[in-house]
Structure formats: C-alpha cells, structure tokens
Amino acid sequence: MLLQTILSALGPIILGLLVGWLSGKYGFIKREYSQAFADFVVKIALPFALFLAATQASPSIFYNIDYLLALALGLLISYLIGFLGGKLFFKHDKKNSAMQALSVSFPDMAYCGPPVLLATVGSSGLIAMVIGNLIYTIIILPFTMMIISGTKQGKGIFQSLLNAISQPLVFLPIFGAILAILGIKLPEILQNSVNEIGKTSGGVALFFLGLLISGIKLKVNTEIIFNVIIKNIVQGALILGIGFALGLETELLKAVFLIGVLPTATAVPALAISYKTYTDMATGTVLLSTLCSLFSIIGGIAIVEMM
Template sequence: MSIGSIFLTLIPIFFTIIIGYMGGYFKVFNKDSSKGLNTLVTKFALPAHLFIGITSTSKETLISQWAFFLTMTLCIIGFYIIMLIIARFAIKYDLTKASMFSLNSTQPAFAFMGISVLGSLFGAQEVAIPIAVTGIVVNALLDPLATIVGTIGQSGKGKAEGEKSGKLGIILHGLSEPLACIPLIAVVLTLFGFQAPELMKSALDQIGSVTSGVALFAVGVTVGIRKISFQPVAVGISVLKVVALPLFMVLVSNVIGLNHADTVKAILLVAFPGSAVAAMISTRFDSLSTETASSFVISTILSLISLPIYISWLM
C-alpha cells in the first residue's frame, strides 16, 4: 500500500479532528463542555459499543484464535506493564500519570483503521476475526487495567469520588467504572455462550455508534483548547507507539511461533497510530490530557511514514 493510500485512509480521521479543533480554538467548546463530551464517550457510548462488539464474537471464534489472542495479549499488556514500570520508577510519575502515559503509548487505533488498511491487503473477511480479537484484548483487558490503575492512583491521593478504604475497596471502585466492568462482563458472558440478540444490538447501537466520531471530535476540541504540545512527553509517546510497540510485537510473535500471515496482521494492528479513546481516558482522569491528545495527532502524522515502511517490509 502506497503512502497515498494510507493518506486517503487517514483523511476522515483528520477531518473530524480538525472540526473539533476549530470548535475548541474558536471557543465554541470550553473545558467544561469538553469534559461533557469525554463523559459521553467513556461512560455511555464506548461501554455500549464494546459490549455489542464483544458479545457479537462467538465463543468458538475466541477459542480457535487462542494463539493470536495470546500473542496480542502478551504484546499489548506486556508493553503496557513495561512502560508503566518505566514511567513510575524511572520518570517518577505518580501512578495515575504513569498509567495514562503507558496506555497511550500502547493502545492502537485498530478500530478506526483496521478494516481500511488490512482489508485492502488481505480482504475484509480475512481480517474481521483478528480485529475482533484485538478489540477484546484492548477493550476487555487493557482499558479496564489502565482504568483500575489510574483509579488506584487517584484514590491513593484521596481524589477519587466515593473513595473507599483499603486496597480491595480501591480496586472495586476501579472495577465499578463502566469502561472497566462492561467489557469484562461481556467477555465472561461470551465465554458462557451468550450472543447479544438483534434487539439488544439495535438498542445499544443507538448510543454506541457515535463512539468513533465523538472520540475523534473530542480529541480535536481538547487540542484546540489547550494547543498541540510538541513537548518531549507527547513526542515520546508517539514514537513508542509507532516504532517501539511494533518492534516488540515482532519479538513476541516470533516467540509464540505465529504463521507469517498472522504475524503480519499482528504487527500492523499494533503499528496503527495512538487511539482517540486512550486520549479520552486520559482526559477522564485529567492526567497528561494535552500531551496524550497531541500524541494522537503526532502519531497519526508519523504513521504516514511508518505504515508504508512496515507494509513493504512485511508483505
């Protein structure tokens, strides 16, 4: 795939961000209304979207893709944990900030770009299951884990609403977040054979379908209000996302022994730019909000260079 094709795939993403940026820059939205958009995404739209996406994947699909699932889990969760340790003890961030730094260095925009980019290489039918598996790892494991760790960090400083005493209470408080508990419930239900009926899909899709657009728009608003940051943190998150994580996936996929086609899919799925959803979670915690929103934009620009390189190398 040429750089021109990649650019055409990214145009809708940039367009939505730019519209949001103008809304923030020209003061149509302020910090309070920006937080309202974030609440809509992280507490209502995204949990509904994730529940339907996970419970639409069959139990058999999850079981048959165990090697791909294991590879994605070890890479994505492993990289998050490695970055969390580095951010916490080497950079000396507090636990919440370390979690947001690590989340945004790890989570790819696979949902926005997977079908367009991978579908053109392998066919839409061939990449549907890998994208669904990646969604489960990100939505049911990574996002809840980052949310729980972020909540523990805030609770440790006495900032979380309804703070509970003791570590167990803090963890339960983190699990009570819709973005943490809903995907986990969906995975458990799916493993027990539950499939969301059409009526439930239609009902939840009314709110869940706005997730991608509103998340991208809200990132633009955040950047418009706070301006794009080219500080080392924002650039560092971007480089970790589009360079370090794909290289880490090369190592993990070779250790697991994935076949070549699945290895290519796995590497490209994590090589996509940073996720608008991850940036929204940072805004939710009011931690590295400007840096993570900026890193989403920076990593998207960098992907115009990195993705064609990866594709020409792997294919």
C-alpha cells in the same frame, strides 16, 4: 492501493480533529464542553461499541492461545515500558505513569484498524481488533483504573479493583465476551439499538479531541517523542517478533502486527480528561502518533506485503 488504504485509515481521523478544532477555535462550541464529550465517549458510547464487538465475535477466537499471546504480550510489554519510563525517566507518580503507559500501548483499533486490516488481510483480520480490544478492556484498563482510583482516593487494592470493574468500559465488554463464549446472540432489535449508540464513539472522540486541543498550544517534547516511538515502532516490532517466535500462521501474524503500527487510540485523551491526569501529554501523544502513523502504517503494510 497503498495510498487509498492510508487515506481510508487517516482521513476520518483528520476530518474529525479538524472539525472539533475549528469549532473550538472560532467559538462555535465552547472548549469547556470537552469534559461532557469525554464522559460520553468513556462512559457510554465506547463501552457499548466494545460490548457489541465482543458479542459478535466467534467463540473460537478465544481459544487460539498463540494468537492471543502474541497480541497480549505485545500490548502488555509496551504498557510496562511506558509505565517504567514514566516512573524512572520522567519522574511521574503512579497515576500519571499509568496514563503514560496507556498512551504508548493502546492502539487505535476501533477507528484506524478496520480500513487497514480489511485492505491488507481481509475480513478475517478484524478478529485481531476484537481480541485486542478485549485484552485491553479485560486486563489492562481495569489494572490502570485500579492504579488511578487507588492513587487518587487512597483505597485498598480490593476496593480499587471493584471500582475498576464497576466501570462500563470494563464490565460491558467482559459481559459481551461471556455471551459470545456461551453462544448467546442478541436480538436484532437490541443489537441495532446498541449499535446506534456505540457507533457514535469514534466521531465524538475525534471531535472532542479536536475541541480540546483548540485551546492548547501543542509542544513536542522528549516525553511525547518517547511515547510515539514506543507506540508506532516498538510495539509493532514486539508483536512481530513474538508472533514469529510462536510460529503464527502468516495471515494471523499479519493482522496482529498491523495492530502494533496503528496510532495511539483517541480514547486515551478521553480517559485522561475524564480522570483529570496527563491530559496535555496524552493529547500531544495522540496528535503526533497520528501524524507519524502515516509512515508507520506505510512501513507496516510494506512489511506485510513481503511476508
């Protein structure tokens, strides 16, 4: 059962990366096209996928404060560790530090989350995935985009915030959450249409990442190792500790903890290449984080089984 869970979580990621890498390595698709694939994921497919996930969420999940706090604080604290680490230890500017913060704090909830959560917690565990994505798209991503766009173009805070909110990756999930809270359901035809686009985000993101790395010589350095330790180990420990302190119920605690042991999201290199910053480091972090998640997911599931 444990082996099946691991293979279900990592199998699609490994296959997607391999197909993209082979396509670029042998010239089947030019590596230069990775920019187009990245833009499609960040600006179209992933926003649609998160919008649909938000509209299908139960309104009650937005009112469980302890549940929200455990996940939000775990994500935010690990983000802060990554940002300060980038600024103080690796001497990056704000733009690169912000992207490094994403690399150490953005779990691959959309693609690794479902098989792991379904196998260990059941369908109720998917609520943690929806909440985590909303926290990221409502709070963390707008803040990051504000830093990047402000640093890049010298804009004021208000203008940078408007620029961040205007991105589909931000406003579509927020709009979806509003619809869910108001109890407004999408017509089935519209829901199916949005789903057709949104469900392509996972495969395309993995393919583009493989295509991107086909021309990059991966080097594991201190910074990438730091990123992976924070993402795969520290984040899960933070969420678990905060959840215990808040007295979360066992099933809820299991779900939010497992979010923390997932690898770095494949959307991070897509964002990095889209904004032309921290590209190689983000790519290296995702690759090593995904490999190391074999151990962090096994460890996470073992801890969950003892709860």
